[in-house]
Amino acid sequence: MAAISPQSTFEGDIFSAPMVHTDSNLLSCIEPDYKPFIPGNSLRRMTRVLKIGLTTALKCIQDSGITTPGPIVTGTGKGSLQDTEKFIKEIAEYKETALNPTPFIQSTYNSVNGLIALQQKCTAYNNTFVHRGFSFENALLDSMMLLQEGASHTLTGAFEEITKEHFYIKSRIGFWKEQPTDSRALYTHFSPGTIAGEGATFFTLTGTPSSDSYAAITGFKMLYKPTAEKLSVALKDFTTAPDLIISGRNGDSTYEHYYETLDQCFQGIPQLPFKHLCGEYDTAGAFGLWLAGQMLKAQQIPQQWFPFSTEHLPANFNSILFYNHFYGEQHVMLKLERV
Amino acid sequence: MAERVFITGIGMITAIGDNVAGNLHHLRLQHSGLGYSQYIDTIYKDVLPVAEVKHASESLFPLAGIPVKEGYTRTTLLGLAAMREALQHAGITDVQSAPTGFINASTVGGMCDTEKLYFDIINPEKNGSFLQYIDTLDCADCTQRVADIVGFSEHIATISTACSSSANALMFGARMIKQGLLPRMVCGGTEALTRFTLNGFNSLKNVDKQFCRPFDQQRTGLNLGEGAAYLVLEGESFARANNSRILAELSGYCNTNEAFHPTSPSPDGDGAYEAMKMALAMSGHSLEEVSYINVHGTATLNNDVSEGKALERLFGENVPLFSSTKPFTGHTLAAAGAIEAIYSILAIQHGLIFPNLNFSERMEELNISPVTTLMEGYPVNHVISNSFGFGGNNASLVISKYEG
Amino acid sequence: MEELKKKLKEQIIEALNLQDTKPEDIDDNAALFGEGLGLDSIDSLELMVLLERQYHIKVEDPREGRKILQSVQSMAEFIQSKQPA
Numbered sequence: 001m002a003a004i005s006p007q008s009t010f011e012g013d014i015f016s017a018p019m020v021h022t023d024s025n026l027l028s029c030i031e032p033d034y035k036p037f038i039p040g041n042s043l044r045r046m047t048r049v050l051k052i053g054l055t056t057a058l059k060c061i062q063d064s065g066i067t068t069p070g071p072i073v074t075g076t077g078k079g080s081l082q083d084t085e086k087f088i089k090e091i092a093e094y095k096e097t098a099l100n101p102t103p104f105i106q107s108t109y110n111s112v113n114g115l116i117a118l119q120q121k122c123t124a125y126n127n128t129f130v131h132r133g134f135s136f137e138n139a140l141l142d143s144m145m146l147l148q149e150g151a152s153h154t155l156t157g158a159f160e161e162i163t164k165e166h167f168y169i170k171s172r173i174g175f176w177k178e179q180p181t182d183s184r185a186l187y188t189h190f191s192p193g194t195i196a197g198e199g200a201t202f203f204t205l206t207g208t209p210s211s212d213s214y215a216a217i218t219g220f221k222m223l224y225k226p227t228a229e230k231l232s233v234a235l236k237d238f239t240t241a242p243d244l245i246i247s248g249r250n251g252d253s254t255y256e257h258y259y260e261t262l263d264q265c266f267q268g269i270p271q272l273p274f275k276h277l278c279g280e281y282d283t284a285g286a287f288g289l290w291l292a293g294q295m296l297k298a299q300q301i302p303q304q305w306f307p308f309s310t311e312h313l314p315a316n317f318n319s320i321l322f323y324n325h326f327y328g329e330q331h332v333m334l335k336l337e338r339v
Numbered sequence: 340m341a342e343r344v345f346i347t348g349i350g351m352i353t354a355i356g357d358n359v360a361g362n363l364h365h366l367r368l369q370h371s372g373l374g375y376s377q378y379i380d381t382i383y384k385d386v387l388p389v390a391e392v393k394h395a396s397e398s399l400f401p402l403a404g405i406p407v408k409e410g411y412t413r414t415t416l417l418g419l420a421a422m423r424e425a426l427q428h429a430g431i432t433d434v435q436s437a438p439t440g441f442i443n444a445s446t447v448g449g450m451c452d453t454e455k456l457y458f459d460i461i462n463p464e465k466n467g468s469f470l471q472y473i474d475t476l477d478c479a480d481c482t483q484r485v486a487d488i489v490g491f492s493e494h495i496a497t498i499s500t501a502c503s504s505s506a507n508a509l510m511f512g513a514r515m516i517k518q519g520l521l522p523r524m525v526c527g528g529t530e531a532l533t534r535f536t537l538n539g540f541n542s543l544k545n546v547d548k549q550f551c552r553p554f555d556q557q558r559t560g561l562n563l564g565e566g567a568a569y570l571v572l573e574g575e576s577f578a579r580a581n582n583s584r585i586l587a588e589l590s591g592y593c594n595t596n597e598a599f600h601p602t603s604p605s606p607d608g609d610g611a612y613e614a615m616k617m618a619l620a621m622s623g624h625s626l627e628e629v630s631y632i633n634v635h636g637t638a639t640l641n642n643d644v645s646e647g648k649a650l651e652r653l654f655g656e657n658v659p660l661f662s663s664t665k666p667f668t669g670h671t672l673a674a675a676g677a678i679e680a681i682y683s684i685l686a687i688q689h690g691l692i693f694p695n696l697n698f699s700e701r702m703e704e705l706n707i708s709p710v711t712t713l714m715e716g717y718p719v720n721h722v723i724s725n726s727f728g729f730g731g732n733n734a735s736l737v738i739s740k741y742e743g
Numbered sequence: 744m745e746e747l748k749k750k751l752k753e754q755i756i757e758a759l760n761l762q763d764t765k766p767e768d769i770d771d772n773a774a775l776f777g778e779g780l781g782l783d784s785i786d787s788l789e790l791m792v793l794l795e796r797q798y799h800i801k802v803e804d805p806r807e808g809r810k811i812l813q814s815v816q817s818m819a820e821f822i823q824s825k826q827p828a
Contacts, residue, residue: 077477079499087538088454094796105785107539115601123609123610124595131478131482135479145518169461
């Protein structure tokens, strides 16, 4: 696994890294030095999310110790916003003449996948899903099918960026809180909207566990625009009594009722929300899964990231229920178990 | 043994027809859909040919089967029109009658409409109903609007791998059926012409000012097109129990990556070769059994060399009949794979080989030429349909005649 | 001519974001593509855009472009040939 996020997740020990917070309603990634990962000649044209995505993918491959490249499957809700914005503007500024092709090429949603394949000389299966809160999750489903079909491993991930301009655009349709909100106090500020975020997260998935495995995915369900009852039934059918719940709760009063359904279905089970760490974005679920994987393997919770959590957290946990939704439309539940 | 996957319904809209019958009619008449844009706001309106669907967006609403409303992009409307036909053709009046998934493909979402509003959207002083288009920019918007209108509530997804997007959507749907996740899937893609994409391909200097000439020595690039197409896929056991009318079988598919260059294929067509070879192997059919290849054939300098070389490498002296139908429809990007899959079915059903229009001179790099006249009464049993995209994403499908 | 070549080198470095390259590192006659500076086909499109934006010269044919963009020398000669005497 590997993650570039607004927290110190790329290098070092996450169990001691201090929590990064903001009151700007926008959590931006901590960017690493890309040079050890990407040759200078390739780096010069790449925009931010391409660098973030490619570097996370490469670090994930390093982390897995796997040297033969396999299928690459990713999800992204928005792709490279910087390049899309730039190309739209250059079309206007230069009146459709003398346009550099680079922003157009890089605005293509599968450009990060192409770069990973190119750098890894990987000619296997390659696919990119672009469906809001189901982008990463469809990549995950695709990868699990590939493993079923006989692939020994997959590189599966997600990447997303938020630009100032896109933050403003989404503020016009109520995506973000109107008042500046301290990210540490996200869950006590109930009002419409949440805080924005971004990040890249990659996983190596295999069909057979090893001593290096972080976690096993033992349950997975996606639900599109379910009613409250349908969600409740699905959650209850999905699992009984996990040791811990990781939830996508984000302080948005408009869609809080789905998380209340979760509370009702699993009363008394400790919950850790993660959006104060990474912000809300289409593929934030991948960050939540990464966090769960870290915790299951280390059998430890990065306490410094959850100062508000007064609940009694278990010392050992073997199973985690992950539940997240994106603006009430795409709902995802995953069951993770210790290997 | 995994389920076989059958095609039981098709629907489409392109520059040469508002439905499958319209498309077949103009394919037979060899009428190209290429011309000059009525609807894109661009300085290249009269310079760069495109294959545009012959309706203003307002008049697409009746075809989409919904009242005129803000927030519905041309991408969504084209998608809905094709979706309505595909479902009707498969005899599905209610998609909830059986668990049915929807895998859509799109390259730029609702850019066709948002690019006209973008500067208002980012201007705090502008306000108005255009704000309803804000969320239409991403690729999921068209998928969800189509899904919500026709009632898909099971699995939905949107794929974006440039020009191979809807071939990958078909593949993904077929795999979900084979894994037993869902018995029925509707897969395809939708694409509306945009100033964004036209300028994008033009900045790569691969748009032809003339009508595109695939596999011709004098070709200089592609022409863009728009349209949408969906195919209803059903697993064998479901199709039999449901007594579905089976049009053809999706017998093989393969996706490979070339890892050669961000936008160009390799000169020897490694990715295309591998994709066709593996897809055919999966179908269980031999090289000799392939009756026709609907090539990607964009008419860019690089694609046609690469794809042609791959054909020669795979088939040696006996390259099957092949043609690019892009001179009919333009290159419809995310919709191309699904449109050409339907053309492959039409070839099988009606014993037709479609001509590669605008061809006159064989490429110096190749020893093969495409079919240039309509062939009728030709037995077509197995067709390979190719879709190759940016980022080295190559997908080949094998579509076979249904023989029980 | 020398002035033009110096300016051209600076413009190339800026347009292609060649961060670790200085104008004096680029030899007038060194190949820009392949071995030399290691540029690729996308760079060649960007250099044609540079010619269009900075010098108002439009190169239509990619094959012609390849000849013009061989080196800084060939680019400078081409620019000079297109400018009114």
